[in-house]
Amino acid sequence: MANKRIEIVQDILNVNDQIAAETNKLLHSKHIFSINIMASPGAGKTSVILKTLQKLSPAISCAVLEGDTAPVTIDSEKVAGIGIPAIQINTGGDCHLNANLVSKGIQALDLDNLDFILIENVGNLICPASWKLGTDMNVVIASIPEGDDKPYKYPNIYRGIQALVLNKIDLKPYVDFNVPFFKDGIKALNTDVQFFEVSAKTGEGISAWADWLETKIREIK
């Protein structure tokens, strides 16, 4: 009997990243732009998404993948309610979407007739950060009531994002939220990030965000 040491050095998360890269390649071959939206539960993801889709559609042909930990269809029904195709991805209790779930999910979409796929990740500020999905862009939706210290406490989720949408700005008068302090934290984690201040409730700021997104979608066509 003899012991033998075998050197491997394999990145375990690489399996996920490979699938993500394949997804991105497939979507690009169809000229589809895609984004991964992450946020804590209650940041107003679905509300911002609905307002955004209403601005983009019908000029942009959109579809949504809804990630949820359980087979609840509340969010996907809301999206379908405004006439946008929505696919529910149930993670089976898992705290985040992964590339494999997304690659299966997009198979249910009519990719030949789409310009834009929006993926709503599971509401969570920790786990989704480590899992690439194959989208062109990562976006975090934050909100005023969450507090301005979140980039400092959960730096991982705010890394590698191209846009930060700060929602519920209609609540600014009632909450001590230091916007410059918040932005400094985001900037420390990203060299190039776009900020948008919005209120899904009043509609303020939604146009600026949706217009910017539309420009990005059209760049890939």
Next chain:
Amino acid sequence: MHELSVTEEILRKSEEIAEHEQASKVTDIFLEIGKLSGIIDESVQFYWDFISKDTVCAEAKLHFEFVPARIHCEDCGNEYELDHDLIPCPACSSMNIKIAGGDEFILKSIEVEK
């Protein structure tokens, strides 16, 4: 609970190597975890004990090596470790900082018994 899928990948890879080496069992598995990988060693161990049962890896001991995330201050060049919260540079208080590394979760090597 996302460690289940990565633990399954460790098992799959280890079994593959054990078979290739015609090993009777895998005794040790060496892993490297970056601070920002989002992987918790206790969770990996928990799933490992469960899924490695009745496999060639059943008695394998998991060894974790932790890799910190380093922060580089763009203003004064100071380097420090990211503990938990993102903090300004301790040397010059600047927030003009960049995180360097700490995302890895690597299966480095395994030891098998022939």
